[in-house]
Amino acid sequence: MGMISFFRIPKPKRFNYRPVFYDARKEALKEREQQIKQELGLADDTVARISNIKGRFRSQMKKNKELQVKSNIRLLLILAALLVAAYLIFYR
16 A cells, blocks of 8 residues: 655646537538539549438428427417307306
């Protein structure tokens, strides 16, 4: 076992953080340009074609979210109509 030292203070650990900036529009444009070049035969055939799964997934999730918002608004309108109808039936 080692000797315990009361006078030696450990140095703080360094924190190396490099921020990563992500530009979705730039990446989508670059990917689209590459797909067009491959379709026209201008790109290297040695490079494997990257599927657009990520982009399709994002667009599908965005559509699902929009549908969910519309569904919630429709539900609130139906509920309000039912409450008005119930009020008119029972309190008139």
